[in-house]
Amino acid sequence: MRILLSNDDGYYAPGLAALAAALEGLGEISVFAPERNRSGASNSLTLDRPLYLRRASNGFGYVSGTPTDCVHLAVTGVLEQHPDIIVSGINFGPNMGDDTLYSGTVAAAMEGYLFGIPAIAFSQVHKGWGEIDAAARVVRAVVQQVLAQGLPAQPFLLNVNIPNRADADTLPRRVTHLGRRHASEPVIQQTNPRGEPIYWIGPAGDAREAGEGTDFHATASGCVSITPLQVDLTDHASRGDWASRLAGA
Numbered sequence: 001m002r003i004l005l006s007n008d009d010g011y012y013a014p015g016l017a018a019l020a021a022a023l024e025g026l027g028e029i030s031v032f033a034p035e036r037n038r039s040g041a042s043n044s045l046t047l048d049r050p051l052y053l054r055r056a057s058n059g060f061g062y063v064s065g066t067p068t069d070c071v072h073l074a075v076t077g078v079l080e081q082h083p084d085i086i087v088s089g090i091n092f093g094p095n096m097g098d099d100t101l102y103s104g105t106v107a108a109a110m111e112g113y114l115f116g117i118p119a120i121a122f123s124q125v126h127k128g129w130g131e132i133d134a135a136a137r138v139v140r141a142v143v144q145q146v147l148a149q150g151l152p153a154q155p156f157l158l159n160v161n162i163p164n165r166a167d168a169d170t171l172p173r174r175v176t177h178l179g180r181r182h183a184s185e186p187v188i189q190q191t192n193p194r195g196e197p198i199y200w201i202g203p204a205g206d207a208r209e210a211g212e213g214t215d216f217h218a219t220a221s222g223c224v225s226i227t228p229l230q231v232d233l234t235d236h237a238s239r240g241d242w243a244s245r246l247a248g249a
């Protein structure tokens with residue numbers, strides 16, 4: 001079993017170390033992670049400069065690019081064989097609802113999924129790495145169960161969010177759908193020492209669709225949330241309407 005690990009918080013992040021330790025013994029593990037924090041990088045590829053792959057003293061590979069670059073490079077150019085599964089995380093903070101569109105953690109997993117490789121993204125619901133050991137036990141249990149059931153012919157993409165609790169590994173698991181967030185807070189304008197305006201992207205908005213069945217609801221109710229994701233963004237329900245409005249059907 002070949003297991004490829006990545007994240008978006010950087011190769012030195014405690015969540016990645018916890019992930020690697022959690023999966024020890026389940027297969028041959030390779031790590032390709034960004035050289036710095038690339039949270040929010042989404043599915044971006046670096047096209048305007050070459051990428052460097054270097055090796056940290058613990059054996060982790062780190063890449064001068066995005067999470068997507070890391071997995072892309074590992075799968076298409078460096079690893080001799082495709083990994084059997086890709087595991088991303090454990091992220092510093094939640095990836096629920098609309099976060100999944102911006103998330104580098106989910107993107108690293110999604111890049112594998114796009115190459116036909118099953119992939120799972122793991123995140124902790126709160127920042128700060130609280131109870132990371134318990135989150136790591138959840139990771140091991142979920143990955144072990146998935147492997148024990150046999151990997152299906154069709155790849156899958158799972159997005160898992162884990163409450164920061166010491167008993168995380170004994171919490172019920174819920175299969176959920178993505179909730180929605182309110183639009184994020186406005187940018188914050190400041191002035192740099194040269195008197196020029198600078199802007200910081202504001203924090204994510206609060207959950208607005210967080211009812212029963214959503215990832216927000218499950219984690220708020222003390223459950224581990226598991227959302228199966230797909231990539232097709234087509235709005236199938238409105239295709240007929242648009243066809244009559246714009247395509248003369």
Ligand code: MN
Pocket residue numbers: 008009038039040091092104105
């Ligand atoms: Mn992150």
